Amino acid sequence: AIAALETADFAALKSDAIAALSANQVKALTTNQVVALTTAEAAALSTAQVAALSTDAIAALETADLSAIKTA
Numbered sequence: 001a002i003a004a005l006e007t008a009d010f011a012a013l014k015s016d017a018i019a020a021l022s023a024n025q026v027k028a029l030t031t032n033q034v035v036a037l038t039t040a041e042a043a044a045l046s047t048a049q050v051a052a053l054s055t056d057a058i059a060a061l062e063t064a065d066l067s068a069i070k071t072a
Contacts, residue, residue, distance in 0.1 A: 021049060 026049045 021045075026050075 026045075
């Protein structure tokens, strides 16, 4: 279901919704969906969720978004 979200719909998800994504759901994110994350939404990702992102998805994150992702 997550993978079927349009980029605009995904961008509309709030930080708490992002934080609630399971590892498998995070793996299903497309590059465009990851790029659609705002800095605040990126910061809401847990360490486990970030670890589940594909290499392509990680590469698609802008530097500002990466710096916003917390390791704790």
